[in-house]
Every structure is written in C-alpha cells, then in structure tokens.
Amino acid sequence: MIIHLRPSVTPEKATELAQISNAIHLLEGERHVLVTSSKDKQVKDELYGHVDQTFLFDNDLQLGSATYRSAKREVQIGDRILGGNKQTTMMIAGPCSVESEAQIESSAQLMKELGVGALRGGCFKPRTSPYSFQGLGLEGLKLMAKMREKYGLAIVTEVRDATHIDAVIEYADVVQVGAKAMYDHGILRACGKARKPVLLKRGFGSSLQEFVQAAEFILSGGNENVVLCERGIRTFETQTRFTLDLCGVAFLKEKTNLPVILDPSHAMGYAYGVPDLTRACMAMGVDGLLIEVHPNPKVAKSDAAQQLNHEEFRNLYDSLRKIGSAVGRTLV
C-alpha cells in the first residue's frame, strides 16, 4: 500500500507514522509518502486524520506500477530524456568492456559522428570465469570520464559488486546493474540512495515479478531514476546465448511506469543476429536500445562474438531511423 500523507504532516510526525505502520518513508517532492507491503489493505488507526490518499496493489509492484502513476517516468541522461511520452528511443552503444584509451576513444568518436548521446563500456566486468579479463577497474572509469569531457557523451558503466560502488556512482552518468547483480541487495540499496539514473538489467533466471521488485528496492530507496532493461533469459535453447523475452517487454510497458530498454546483443550472443533483432525491438516501440559495438570485435576481451563492428553499427543505425519514422518513433 502507498499512503500519501496530508501536506500539513510535519517531517517528525511522518517519521513517527512510518514507524507505526512499519513503512518505508519517502519524499515525493514536498509530499511525505509511506510504502508498506501490498498485503496491507488498511491504514493503522493512528494514521486517521493524517492521510490524503491510499493506493492498493495486488502485489509488490507499487511505486513502479502504471496504476500508481500512469505517465511514464522520464530519466535525464546527459542532454537527452529517456522515457516519457514523446515516443523516443534512445540509443546507448559502445564496447562490452573498456580495454584501452585508443579503443574507447574510437568508440566515442563513432558515437559522436552518428549523434548517439550515450557511450557504454564496462570497467568492472562480472565474468563467469576468474581467468577471463575482469576489466580495467578505476583506470577504465577514468577513461570513460575522459570521453565524457572530450566528446560530451553520457557515460554508462556497470557495477559488479559493493567494493567499487561508490566509484561507479561518482564517475558514471548511468549506473548499470548487470543481470548477475540484479539480486544483490547491497547494490540495489546503494543505487536507491544515489541520485544517478540506474539501468537495471533483468537477471537471466528472473521472473518479471522478481525483476520489478528489484526495481522497487531502488525506487523505495528514494531514487526515482530507474530504467528497466530486458537482455534475454535462459531457456532450453542453446543455439542462441539467451532468449529475448519480448512478451516480458510488452508486460513491462503495460504494467510499469518505468522506461523500458532492450539489449539484443547479450540476448543473441552472436553479431549476425543483432541488427535484425534491434530492428524488431525498434519496431516494437521501446524507450531505448543498448548495443555492443567494438572497433575490432575479433580481438575484444569480452563478448567478442556478439559485438558489431563500426560499419555494421553505422548501417544498423541508419536503418533504425527509417523504422522509427514508419512506427512514429524518433531515435535520440
């Protein structure tokens, strides 16, 4: 249940009422808001006289629910808006990992040339083997920051675990929480306290309910800037890396008030399928796309098979504009 307290309620009183209700206490602008389990259907007696409005839900998709707020949230990323109701699709692209200054600068130049506003690149990589490239760490974050300075691009980079979360929050314009980190409550809570946008990826073994509840951890921490990213789930199929759950995307678009973006690169796992899948995602009408691009995918230190080269990305980008105009969406 979400409870809007009356404007006359003082901060001290709101704190007291939150304790009585066993609720999370938030501020939405000037308004004191209490959030409790969706199982609660009635406010406690002590709250009478202090409540403006209550909102009831069938499950714990509450702050992020379309029944709470019908308007899609807008998340400011660099000089652009992701989400909202203007029918825009934001491109976020770049290599899987930041590998060297020359490599990330080549990617940054491509984004600048095409007018893409956000550069992705992982510095703390959540690899499945300890022997694989783990990322450049802080050095990588500094290179990303340099690209922001030099090319005016917003920087999207992921947090792997709690050891470096403060550094990622400090350097990034958008904090990416990867599929494997979706259940890390230390990360989710830290992202809730931060005010930077959070790009939350769906765990590949997570139900949609678990996914939206992970988003609720961030929203209920007070961070309104959450973007959901579908990146493929694990099914019985082994010919592709994962299975892109477009039904899930339709659900998220309908039932949540959060911007939804799609990552066909990790879902497919092979570059040959990425352009067609991306076009399908654009036609479906999503708020953003996350695509892996590398100056020379053959030598990429992570996710080599799925990254597009610059030529492939240029062609894809061009075709997306055409699809956008056919379905009434603008690529930003």
Ligand code: PEP
């Ligand atoms: C990535 O974006 O490079 C990444 C590791 O993605 P995911 O968390 O979806 O596997």
Ligand code: MN
């Ligand atoms: Mn990757």
